[in-house]
Amino acid sequence: MVTELSKQFSLINSWINELRNVDIQHDRMRFRRNMERIGEIAAFEISKGLEKKEVEIQTPLDKITVQEIAVQPVITTILRAGVPLFEGILSYLDRADCGFVAAYRKHDANDYFSIKQDYLTCPNIEGRPLIVADPMLATGASLIEAIKDLLTNGTPTQLHIVAAIASRQGVETIEKAYPDAKIWVGAIDEGLTSKGYITPGLGDAGDLSYGEKLQR
Numbered sequence: 001m002v003t004e005l006s007k008q009f010s011l012i013n014s015w016i017n018e019l020r021n022v023d024i025q026h027d028r029m030r031f032r033r034n035m036e037r038i039g040e041i042a043a044f045e046i047s048k049g050l051e052k053k054e055v056e057i058q059t060p061l062d063k064i065t066v067q068e069i070a071v072q073p074v075i076t077t078i079l080r081a082g083v084p085l086f087e088g089i090l091s092y093l094d095r096a097d098c099g100f101v102a103a104y105r106k107h108d109a110n111d112y113f114s115i116k117q118d119y120l121t122c123p124n125i126e127g128r129p130l131i132v133a134d135p136m137l138a139t140g141a142s143l144i145e146a147i148k149d150l151l152t153n154g155t156p157t158q159l160h161i162v163a164a165i166a167s168r169q170g171v172e173t174i175e176k177a178y179p180d181a182k183i184w185v186g187a188i189d190e191g192l193t194s195k196g197y198i199t200p201g202l203g204d205a206g207d208l209s210y211g212e213k214l215q216r
């Protein structure tokens with residue numbers, strides 16, 4: 001199931017507009033903060049579907065029985081572009097555990113690329129909700145590789161994928177690979193270039209957050 005968070009107009013539309021706008025997106029602190037804000041909204045939406053439990057707390061005046069998250073999720077991301085979106089999610093789901101995957105596009109002489117993954121560190125996800133943050137769901141190849149590896153750490157109760165911008169093709173690829181996943185995306189764009197860039201998209205999320213990388 002996919003939820004496009006900007007479909008119903010709200011503040012999130014303005015933040016996505018700023019991520020895309022060439023006159024604004026090079027303000028790196030604002031770019032990262034807008035990614036974080038999308039992560040915060042996604043975390044809030046995800047929290048509505050988390051399993052709840054009843055707990056009793058003591059106020060200064062009385063006891064009260066309230067609802068709390070029953071099982072804390074594990075929040076994960078793909079380095080490096082995913083970090084600001086991840087930080088936004090973690091700032092709301094602030095008792096979660098966290099995991100990290102490093103993946104990059106390795107280009108060949110014809111500029112075709114494959115996904116190279118060389119780092120995974122993640123707590124046990126058995127019986128817990130798993131959230132995977134990846135700001136740009138382009139072809140979906142990075143997410144598929146990352147999730148495949150993450151699932152070696154246990155079977156989650158729920159799988160949530162959070163992206164700021166996704167291509168229609170990327171969403172369909174993930175839906176096919178993980179039909180039970182809940183996909184939370186800021187906006188879905190129709191285009192994907194031959195080099196795997198979302199159009200109109202926003203360009204390179206990692207470079208805009210942290211500086212232009214040297215090609216490997």
Ligand SMILES: O=P(O)(O)OC[C@H]1O[C@H](OP(=O)(O)OP(=O)(O)O)[C@H](O)[C@@H]1O
Nearest residue numbers: 079080081136137138139140141142206
């Ligand atoms: O859906 P895909 O086609 O796999 O592409 C999406 C990947 O591209 C982005 O990473 P990028 O390589 O831009 O990040 P970096 O700057 O952190 O290397 C993004 O964070 C995804 O991981």
Ligand SMILES: O=c1cc[nH]c(=O)[nH]1
Nearest residue numbers: 136138197198204205
């Ligand atoms: O459009 C895209 C695709 C992959 N990675 C990005 O940063 N942007």
